[in-house]
Amino acid sequence: MPTLRRVLIVEDEPLIAMMLEDFLDVLDREVAGTADDVAGALALIEAGGIDAAILDVNLRGGEQSWPIAAKLAELGIPFILATGGAGDSIAEPFRDRPILSKPFTMDGVEKALDGLG
Secondary structure, eight states, X not given: OOSSOEEEEEOSOHHHHHHHHHHHHHTTOEEEEEESXXXXXXXXXXXXXXXXXXXXXXXXXXXXXXXXXHHHHHHTOOEEEEESSOGGGSOGGGTTSOEEESSOOHHHXXXXXXXXO
């Protein structure tokens, strides 16, 4: 059983979020929650029970996941940044974090999560 079992998904595209949920289920992990914006994600983090997270960098309405990444880093919760863009779209403090490139594959998600811990 994976050590980082309960995974938060932050993704603003419902079909992609559902695909990630399915991937996690197949990979014997649990969805700790799904959020499509910064406020929703921060509320889920505050509620606790998260072992790791997959953060879509660019969210709806021009929002970016940096406040979520900062909170996770502060709490010592590992996370993966999901992006379809180039590495230069990653904010400076998070450039050392693992990147999951879109489009996602189950193999890519599994390797990224296994690399966290």
